[in-house]
Structures are given as structure tokens and as C-alpha cells.
Amino acid sequence: MIMTVQSAGEVSGLLHLHPSDNIVVAIRPLAQGEIIDVVGRSITVPRDMGLGHKLALVDIAEGCDVLKYGAPIGFASSAISAGDHVHLHNLTSRYTVIEDIEGTNA
Amino acid sequence: MTAMTGWLRADGRKGIRNVVLVAYLVECAHHVCSKIAKPFDESDVQVIGFSGCFPSDYGQEMMEALCTHPNVGAVQLVSLGCENFRKQQLEDVISASGRPVNLITIQAIGGKLAALEEGRAWVEDQVDTLRSAPKVPMDVSELVIGTICGGSDATSGLTGNPAAGRAFDRFVAEGATCMFEETGELIGCEHVMADRVSDPALRPAIIATVEKAARYYARMGYGSFSNGNALGGLSTIEEKSLGAYAKSGSSPISGIVRPAQRPPGKGLYLLDVVPDGDPKFGFPNINDTAEIIELIACGAHAVIFVTGRGSVVGSAISPVIKVCANPETHDRMADDMDVNAGRIPRGGATLDEVGDEIYGSIVALGRGARTRSEALGHVEFVLTYKTARPSEPSCHA
Numbered sequence: 001m002i003m004t005v006q007s008a009g010e011v012s013g014l015l016h017l018h019p020s021d022n023i024v025v026a027i028r029p030l031a032q033g034e035i036i037d038v039v040g041r042s043i044t045v046p047r048d049m050g051l052g053h054k055l056a057l058v059d060i061a062e063g064c065d066v067l068k069y070g071a072p073i074g075f076a077s078s079a080i081s082a083g084d085h086v087h088l089h090n091l092t093s094r095y096t097v098i099e100d101i102e103g104t105n106a
Numbered sequence: 107m108t109a110m111t112g113w114l115r116a117d118g119r120k121g122i123r124n125v126v127l128v129a130y131l132v133e134c135a136h137h138v139c140s141k142i143a144k145p146f147d148e149s150d151v152q153v154i155g156f157s158g159c160f161p162s163d164y165g166q167e168m169m170e171a172l173c174t175h176p177n178v179g180a181v182q183l184v185s186l187g188c189e190n191f192r193k194q195q196l197e198d199v200i201s202a203s204g205r206p207v208n209l210i211t212i213q214a215i216g217g218k219l220a221a222l223e224e225g226r227a228w229v230e231d232q233v234d235t236l237r238s239a240p241k242v243p244m245d246v247s248e249l250v251i252g253t254i255c256g257g258s259d260a261t262s263g264l265t266g267n268p269a270a271g272r273a274f275d276r277f278v279a280e281g282a283t284c285m286f287e288e289t290g291e292l293i294g295c296e297h298v299m300a301d302r303v304s305d306p307a308l309r310p311a312i313i314a315t316v317e318k319a320a321r322y323y324a325r326m327g328y329g330s331f332s333n334g335n336a337l338g339g340l341s342t343i344e345e346k347s348l349g350a351y352a353k354s355g356s357s358p359i360s361g362i363v364r365p366a367q368r369p370p371g372k373g374l375y376l377l378d379v380v381p382d383g384d385p386k387f388g389f390p391n392i393n394d395t396a397e398i399i400e401l402i403a404c405g406a407h408a409v410i411f412v413t414g415r416g417s418v419v420g421s422a423i424s425p426v427i428k429v430c431a432n433p434e435t436h437d438r439m440a441d442d443m444d445v446n447a448g449r450i451p452r453g454g455a456t457l458d459e460v461g462d463e464i465y466g467s468i469v470a471l472g473r474g475a476r477t478r479s480e481a482l483g484h485v486e487f488v489l490t491y492k493t494a495r496p497s498e499p500s501c502h503a
Binding site for chain 1: 260261264265268293294295298336337338339340341342343344345348349351352450451
């Protein structure tokens with residue numbers, strides 16, 4: 001069931017939308033190298049990224065669900081390490097395969 | 107805290123507004139209706155109608171539901187005279203609901219000026235009468251609330267929609283009725299949604315409803331995932347849909363309703379806006395207002411509208427609470443917004459706090475508060491052709 005329980009750390013730049021989520025979401029533009037504390041972890045931003053992009057909160061093994069809002073948004077198409085950018089290059093829909101869109105990948 | 111009050115209708119429902127509708131039954135009578143309503147304040151007198159001249163069971167059902175909505179106190183109907191709308195049936199339905207109704211036929215009464223004179227006099231009488239109509243106490247559990255999102259951006263699914271979901275959870279917990287919609291924007295999360303049904307028998311219907319929407323929009327050539335979505339950080343269709351879905355909150359889903367159909371009980375309902383059968387008449391809902399009007403036709407006293415890019419719309423009949431998800435948009439359009447969910451990314455509020463604020467803003471509407479769009483005179487209305495819902499009652503309703 002989806003809940004949108006908000007964890008601590010939302011003011012730092014990364015929002016943890018649901019306690020079971022294994023990703024966090026940028027709520028402002030982030031700069032490469034920024035170190036942000038969120039839900040007890042310290043994440044180093046791997047690249048400049050815009051509002052709405054996702055970083056892995058924990059390691060996610062290949063084939064495992066990526067969880068946002070407490071629900072799966074697809075699976076890891078390759079192993080994802082904590083702090084990695086999670087996007088089209090390492091996250092695949094279980095529903096409809098979306099072709100990589102030029103200029104928006106990592 | 108002052109208690110909510112409302113106007114008690116003959117069917118037992120209560121309204122938080124008491125408007126006089128001036129309703130055209132074909133576009134040819136639209137201008138006459140606008141002129142009838144012109145001297146009056148938009149909070150008292152509002153224009154709605156069905157433009158088409160060809161018959162429409164959907165248009166008929168929608169007009170009957172809207173003209174007998176609990177927020178409506180009286181109805182002036184305006185017909186040209188030769189259109190196909192079943193105006194006598196509509197007048198009978200309104201009359202049977204206990205509301206004053208007056209039918210003017212322009213061709214019979216002798217043209218525009220005669221119609222205008224009679225219409226204005228009748229409407230003025232109704233406004234005077236309704237002004238002193240007694241109110242009764244109203245409980246939160248008697249509210250019907252709808253939610254939509256429009257002008258969405260990357261912030262909608264992060265702040266505004268989850269906060270609206272929190273408000274929905276509070277309303278459902280207190281016994282109110284809530285409706286969310288746009289199955290076309292739920293493609294990819296139907297299995298997650300199906301896990302939330304209160305009755306397992308509803309599960310296949312939820313999945314079928316979204317699959318129907320996917321087929322329908324594919325036929326319309328609707329692209330469900332764009333380059334802009336990916337630039338905004340969205341990676342999959344599930345993720346995009348979940349952002350919109352978040353506004354439904356976390357309560358169990360009690361059933362599916364169709365446009366102009368009232369939810370049969372308390373709890374959370376999915377409004378299926380996509381007609382059955384082969385696509386006809388184009389897109390199911392041509393814009394945000396068409397969606398808002400369908401929620402109102404299902405009995406919504408008020409609608410929560412979450413926007414990221416910004417919107418100024420309100421609605422005829424029921425107030426629209428606008429929740430702005432994006433702080434930069436709120437900086438630019440604060441006058442049009444009721445709730446600033448953009449405080450969340452700036453650290454000024456949590457999702458819980460904004461959810462409580464949305465809840466409080468809705469309850470305040472029953473204690474005399476007005477929305478920003480009401481204060482600014484917004485009474486948007488759109489109703490187009492659509493295939494009517496199946497005549498047999500849904501087994502899941």
C-alpha cells in the first residue's frame with residue numbers, strides 16, 4: 001500500500017518520500033560533489049542534476065525493485081551503488097520499456 | 107472552531123454553496139444565458155450548459171446530475187426550441203429534486219429580449235429567496251471531495267500530490283467520500299492500485315479500467331512518456347503514474363464510479379472517465395475543467411486541484427482549492443493559489459503539515475470561506491460529447 005510518510009532530511013535537498021524507498025529525490029538543483037545527509041546517511045552527489053532526479057539511498061542489486069512512494073517504479077537493470085544517479089541507464093520499467101531518450105541519460 | 111453548515115436538500119444531501127444556475131440546452135441559447143447572468147455576482151449565479159444540438163445520453167445525465175447537485179439552489183433553463191435536448195425530462199428531474207426551476211424557450215417566448223427579461227426577473231427572485239435560506243449543521247463525513255492534477259511538473263508528484271493524498275486519508279478516516287481520477291495517468295500502476303481494493307472482487311475491474319484507458323489513449327495518439335518527463339528526472343511510466351496516483355492517499359479503494367454517478371457509500375472511489383467500447387467523440391476529457399466538471403457531476407462539494415506549472419481556474423457549482431506544488435510558480439502566482447505545497451522543498455513545511463492545511467481549507471469552505479478562484483470570479487465550465495456509461499449498474503459500484 002502506498003503511503004507518503006515523510007522522513008527527516010527533506011530540507012537538505014534530498015527527499016525520502018516513503019520509509020521503504022531505496023531512492024531519494026532531489027528537491028532542488030544539486031551540484032556535483034555536494035555532500036547531503038538524508039535519513040542517517042551521507043550521500044555525495046555524483047553529478048549536477050535537476051529537481052526531480054533520483055539518487056540511490058542504498059545499494060540495489062541487479063534485478064531488484066526500485067521503490068518510490070513505497071511502490072516499485074521498475075527494476076535495477078544493473079547493480080546500483082548507494083549514491084548513484086538512478087535513471088534510464090540503470091532503471092527499467094516492468095511495464096513498458098522506454099527507449100533511452102537522447103540527452104537525458106547519465 | 108466554527109462548525110460547518112450547509113443547505114439541506116430534499117434527497118438528504120447538503121450543499122456548501124447555494125447557487126442559481128442558468129443553463130443553456132444548446133449553444134444557440136448560451137449567449138442569452140450569459141446575458142441573464144451578467145448583472146449578478148458569480149458567487150450567486152453561474153452559467154452552465156450543453157452546446158451540442160444532437161442528442162446525447164451522456165450530456166443529459168451530466169446536466170441532470172449537475173442541476174440537482176447539492177450546491178445548487180435553483181435552475182433557470184434556457185432552450186432555443188428546436189434542439190434535441192430532452193428539456194422536459196431535465197425540468198421534471200430538477201422539479202422532483204425540490205428545487206425551483208424555470209424553463210424558457212426562446213423561440214416560443216418571442217426572442218432574445220423577451221427571454222432576457224423573464225430570465226433576469228426569475229433569477230433575481232431566486233437569488234433574493236436563497237439569500238435567506240436557512241442552513242443546518244454539516245459534518246465532515248457528509249462531504250464529497252474530488253481531486254485532480256493539472257499543469258503538472260516534477261514537483262507535483264513530490265509535494266502537492268502526496269500532500270493532497272494526506273488530506274484524502276484524513277477525510278476518508280472521518281467518514282467522508284473521496285474521488286480521484288484520470289485512469290489515463292495511472293497507466294503502469296494498476297497492479298499497485300489493485301492491491302488497495304477493499305473487496306478482492308474489485309481487483310480485476312481496477313486493472314481492466316486502466317488497460318481500457320491505455321488502449322483508448324493509444325488510439326487517440328496520446329504519448330504517455332515524453333522527453334520532458336525524462337529531463338525532469340522521471341525514468342519509467344510507473345514512476346510518472348505513481349506521482350499522479352499519490353494524490354489518492356493510502357486508504358482502501360472502495361469502488362469505481364463513472365461520470366454523473368454518485369459514489370454509493372463512504373470511502374475512496376476511482377472515477378473512470380474513459381468510456382467503454384470503441385473510441386468516439388475524441389479525447390475523454392479535453393482539459394482540466396472537463397475533469398473537474400465530471401467530479402462535480404459525481405457529487406463533489408469541492409475539488410482539490412494540484413498544479414506545478416500553475417493554473418488559475420475555478421469552476422461553476424463547486425469551489426476548487428488550488429494546491430501549488432512548485433515554489434517558483436507560487437512566487438509568481440500566489441494570488442491564484444490556496445495552498446503553497448512549494449514550502450516543502452524550501453524546508454518551510456512537511457507533507458503532513460501541508461496535508462493538514464489542504465484538509466483545513468476544504469472544511470473552511472463549509473464555514474463561509476471562499477477559494478482564491480471564487481474570490482477572483484472564476485466559474486469555468488466545459489461539457490462535451492462522450493459515450494454514456496452502461497445503463498446497468500456496475501456490480502462494483
